[in-house]
Amino acid sequence: MTAKRDVSLTVNGVAYSASVEPRMTLVDLLRGELGLTGTHVGCEHGVCGACTILLNGQAVRSCIMLAVQADGAELMTVEGLSEDGQLHPIQQAFVGQRGLQCGFCTPGFLMSVYELLQHNPAPGDDEIKEALGGELCRCTGYQSILRSVRDAAARLRGEVPAAATEGEA
Amino acid sequence: MTPDLPKSLSDLPVTAPKWVGKPVNRIEDPMLVTGRVEFIDNLTMPGMLHCAILHSPYPHAKINGIDVTAAESLPGVVAIVTGEDAERWSRVGYTSPEGWGTHCMATDKVRFAGEPVAAVAAVSRYVAEDALELIDVDYEPLPVIVDAHAALEPDSPRIFEEHDSNVMYQRDFKWGDVDGAFAAADHTYTERFRWHRVGANPIETFGVISQWNPISETLTCHGSFQTPAFMALGRAAMHRLPTNKVRAIGQPHGGSFGGKGGGRGIDITALLSRKAGGQPVKWIEDRLEYLSAGGGQAWDRFYEASLAVNDDGTVTGLRVKLLDDLGATGEGFGATGAAKPMASFTGCYAIPNAEYDLTIVATNKLPASPYRGMGPPPHNFVLEQMMDIAARDLGVDPAEFRCRNFIPSDQFPYTIASGNEYDSGDYDAAMKKLLEMADYDALRAEQEQARSEGRLRGIGIVSTIEPGVFDWNAYAVIGQKGVGVPEGVSVSIGNTGKIIVRVGFPLEGQGQYTVAAQLLADYFAVDIGDVEVVAQDSLSAPTNFGPGGSRLAVALTGAVLGAAGKIRDKFVRVAAKLFEVQPEDIELMDGKLRVRGVAGGAQLTVGQAAGILIHRTDLLPDGMEPGAEATFVWSSPDRVPPDDDGRVKSYLTAAYACHLVVVDVDPETGKTEILKYVIVDDCGTRLNPANVEGMIDGAVAQGVGAALLEEYVYDEDGQLLTGTFMDYLLPTIHEVPATEKAALVTPSPFTPLGAKGAGESAIHTTPAAIMCAINDALLPLATRATEVPATPNRLWTLLQAAKQP
Numbered sequence: 001m002t003a004k005r006d007v008s009l010t011v012n013g014v015a016y017s018a019s020v021e022p023r024m025t026l027v028d029l030l031r032g033e034l035g036l037t038g039t040h041v042g043c044e045h046g047v048c049g050a051c052t053i054l055l056n057g058q059a060v061r062s063c064i065m066l067a068v069q070a071d072g073a074e075l076m077t078v079e080g081l082s083e084d085g086q087l088h089p090i091q092q093a094f095v096g097q098r099g100l101q102c103g104f105c106t107p108g109f110l111m112s113v114y115e116l117l118q119h120n121p122a123p124g125d126d127e128i129k130e131a132l133g134g135e136l137c138r139c140t141g142y143q144s145i146l147r148s149v150r151d152a153a154a155r156l157r158g159e160v161p162a163a164a165t166e167g168e169a
Numbered sequence: 170m171t172p173d174l175p176k177s178l179s180d181l182p183v184t185a186p187k188w189v190g191k192p193v194n195r196i197e198d199p200m201l202v203t204g205r206v207e208f209i210d211n212l213t214m215p216g217m218l219h220c221a222i223l224h225s226p227y228p229h230a231k232i233n234g235i236d237v238t239a240a241e242s243l244p245g246v247v248a249i250v251t252g253e254d255a256e257r258w259s260r261v262g263y264t265s266p267e268g269w270g271t272h273c274m275a276t277d278k279v280r281f282a283g284e285p286v287a288a289v290a291a292v293s294r295y296v297a298e299d300a301l302e303l304i305d306v307d308y309e310p311l312p313v314i315v316d317a318h319a320a321l322e323p324d325s326p327r328i329f330e331e332h333d334s335n336v337m338y339q340r341d342f343k344w345g346d347v348d349g350a351f352a353a354a355d356h357t358y359t360e361r362f363r364w365h366r367v368g369a370n371p372i373e374t375f376g377v378i379s380q381w382n383p384i385s386e387t388l389t390c391h392g393s394f395q396t397p398a399f400m401a402l403g404r405a406a407m408h409r410l411p412t413n414k415v416r417a418i419g420q421p422h423g424g425s426f427g428g429k430g431g432g433r434g435i436d437i438t439a440l441l442s443r444k445a446g447g448q449p450v451k452w453i454e455d456r457l458e459y460l461s462a463g464g465g466q467a468w469d470r471f472y473e474a475s476l477a478v479n480d481d482g483t484v485t486g487l488r489v490k491l492l493d494d495l496g497a498t499g500e501g502f503g504a505t506g507a508a509k510p511m512a513s514f515t516g517c518y519a520i521p522n523a524e525y526d527l528t529i530v531a532t533n534k535l536p537a538s539p540y541r542g543m544g545p546p547p548h549n550f551v552l553e554q555m556m557d558i559a560a561r562d563l564g565v566d567p568a569e570f571r572c573r574n575f576i577p578s579d580q581f582p583y584t585i586a587s588g589n590e591y592d593s594g595d596y597d598a599a600m601k602k603l604l605e606m607a608d609y610d611a612l613r614a615e616q617e618q619a620r621s622e623g624r625l626r627g628i629g630i631v632s633t634i635e636p637g638v639f640d641w642n643a644y645a646v647i648g649q650k651g652v653g654v655p656e657g658v659s660v661s662i663g664n665t666g667k668i669i670v671r672v673g674f675p676l677e678g679q680g681q682y683t684v685a686a687q688l689l690a691d692y693f694a695v696d697i698g699d700v701e702v703v704a705q706d707s708l709s710a711p712t713n714f715g716p717g718g719s720r721l722a723v724a725l726t727g728a729v730l731g732a733a734g735k736i737r738d739k740f741v742r743v744a745a746k747l748f749e750v751q752p753e754d755i756e757l758m759d760g761k762l763r764v765r766g767v768a769g770g771a772q773l774t775v776g777q778a779a780g781i782l783i784h785r786t787d788l789l790p791d792g793m794e795p796g797a798e799a800t801f802v803w804s805s806p807d808r809v810p811p812d813d814d815g816r817v818k819s820y821l822t823a824a825y826a827c828h829l830v831v832v833d834v835d836p837e838t839g840k841t842e843i844l845k846y847v848i849v850d851d852c853g854t855r856l857n858p859a860n861v862e863g864m865i866d867g868a869v870a871q872g873v874g875a876a877l878l879e880e881y882v883y884d885e886d887g888q889l890l891t892g893t894f895m896d897y898l899l900p901t902i903h904e905v906p907a908t909e910k911a912a913l914v915t916p917s918p919f920t921p922l923g924a925k926g927a928g929e930s931a932i933h934t935t936p937a938a939i940m941c942a943i944n945d946a947l948l949p950l951a952t953r954a955t956e957v958p959a960t961p962n963r964l965w966t967l968l969q970a971a972k973q974p
Contacts, residue, residue, distance in 0.1 A: 021295065023295065024295070031210070031211075037204070037208075037210075037211035038203070038204020038205065039204070040204075040208065040210075040372075040373065040423070041210065041453075042372040042373065042374075042423075042456065043456040043893075043894050044455055044456055044457075045456065045457075045893055045894065045895070047893070047894035047895060048372055048456075048894060048899075050372055077204070078202075078203065078204040079203070079204055081203070082203050087199060087202065087203070091199075091202040091203065094198070094202050095194060095195075095198040095199060095202055096194065098194075098195070098859055098862075098863050100198060100201055100202065101424070101678035101679065101680070101863055101864075101867060102201075102371065102372070102373070102422065102423045102424040102676075102677060102678030103197070103198070103201030103202070103206060103423070103678065104208065104371070104372045104373040104422075104423025104424060105372045105423070106201055106202055107204045110202065128902075129902045129903055132902050133901050133902055133903055134901075135901075135902070136372060136894070136899050136901065137372065138369075138370060138371055138372050138424050138426070138867070138870075138871070138899065139424055139678050139863075139867045140863060140866060140867050140870075141865075141866035141867045141868070141869050141870035141871075141905050142866075142870065142901075142902040142905050143866045143905070143907055143908070144863060144866060145902070146902070146907075
């Protein structure tokens, strides 16, 4: 074990500081030390994308980054999407279009979609696929995720969402 | 006794169902999209330790000794267990076939690379993994067997010395006069096929927190259990505990697909907790562990199949010879996958004579696990290739050839050669609809055009069965005991009309909680938000099994409607007393209890009736038990053990699907591109059509993976070469095609509301369909792809060979 180092960072607008071993991964800091368990771990080698978060606005894999590398950064996780119990339009779209089944990969998808729609409010299907090509989902077959992203983009553009299923979120 | 369960949606006590049969949004989802669901790794407990497991690097080796002293002295390490502890405190694992099991950690020798050898509980996972590096194991390597055929040789090194060979199971099933059929046939066709290992790979791996209580001598396990009650039963047997001393709490989990695994992980953490004096011990399997040592490998198969066909295209006989490489042990129910094809052995076809020559062999690979579909997907791949081979030789269109052999719609219920009974269906109608939707004639014309331009365009058309609502009797032939798979729920209604339904299975992804809520919302005419679904642990829940074998929606419907019916019966008697009429004069309709045929008369709401049962016991009929609650346990009716020939009426329902796939195979690279994908399926009444469609889409993706991408590769030394997601390739959003879908609805006459099992879905069909399309594409080159997955490398090799003069 090496001496611990101090890390200060902002997550979802809240300032945190922690003392961590240099080898601690960023996702272990978020989940284990800060209690932000909405970000999930699926492979720990940077392929599945379940652990995707935003670091200074950019989607990154928190399982293959060290906590010390995030010192001074502004992070956003799935916990930062909804406000006052209201689902974010991207979350509403995923509920309404069935963009999830087991929901384990979903936080990673949501963060990648958030990043995409920040830069590109009206992405075509190819652009959506390009943005989500590094996120694995084993349940949905991705078709409903594609629909969800189209729907989320429309919602964020202020358009009336496409007629969804019963009990619309 | 089975009460009178509603047989169709119109039998529900509402004028028009508002929830059941509709694509209702899932009540599970708001919690999931906000990251607020308690997956196992989110859970922590006071004093909790973290486990890391030492896995054998050798596929076959004697263990001469294990030295843990250095690891024990590492600060932060609390307990270490090895095979010695496993021998002292637990048993050899249950297997089917019987007698091919080991302890949860190796004792005398290891049988596969990845087998647990020791485990550490420490204050953090980091420290626990540090400690693994300090454990010294003295291995003496033994000869390794990875080739299933070589493992059959009499002089092959033996995986289990107590057996006189590596053959775990051998039986030649014959149904009808199969030899006569082949002797009399105008044509016979034979081909060999190879299906390589694939597996479930849910995005969440397995995880558990076990706590041994040394005072009460009880074991409590939280975990990502697909079937908590069944897991608890296994742990009780394993740790020699009374069944009421093991509490399994199923956390919501990130997918399972039959391949969550976890038996060894629970047992190892239980031993660690015991050794640590009762501190809880958490183990979260990492992905490398899942791939190399978890529940993720299934179906390692060598097939030889033959078809007997007459000039008119009638198939009269099917022979399938299977060598199934189960890996090192018989643990984890992997062998059930070799038995299940008998539930739909002859597919959608009326083939009266059949033979299944089944051999299961042990090798030094990871023990195989179940995976969505539980065995038929490779069998269906084989059967559908054979249908195409015969059709081509006879010059009959593959769709037409299938139609000539379909079980006619007026012959249901229909008993197939291997003994299972199909409940209902109209295969001709599904095929007709499929060809219309796809504009089949135009596709063939385009194919001709493409071929003339030198492109390798192929069209695959297949039809398959999805056996639904499994029963243990399906696996009796390979040593599984029992008949019936009871599923129970309890329902209670409060005095404000709010409903609670208690189930025994955790959240897993199929939307079953929504289905339970839909059913109760319609039954008692409340809003779906007025129904709360509560998952109970294995000591609290009614008798249950949970999801598996495409059963839960049907079984849950039976259980929920049974419990609701019992409550209704109490309500009716309460209302009859109050209104001073006979119970048979009272009906429940649209949430009101009222006198039949009397418009505008007195009525009682569900909440009022429940309130009387809870707070006005003075108003109850004599002898009535207070409380508006009931438990009901449902199981498939009319199941018995197999006959002497292994024939058995096992799975209750037979959903079916026809798929049409168009592909281009790149002549230069061997890469397959899916251009069009059309599906017609029929799973009876759709309780929540959006749930069903989601499962179809997801199963298509898994089928695409199995057909084109996914493969566990072992080298000749028994080392896994595909131990990461960079080597074991799951389909991404780029590889999975959009599908055009249509549904037929032929209700099951045997299930509540007529629903059929639908959860395994397209994985039964997609690999067969894609492989048929690829072989149609390869037709001009007179070569055939018989190995799955049909990776670019495999197809390129075939293409190169075909180009040789």
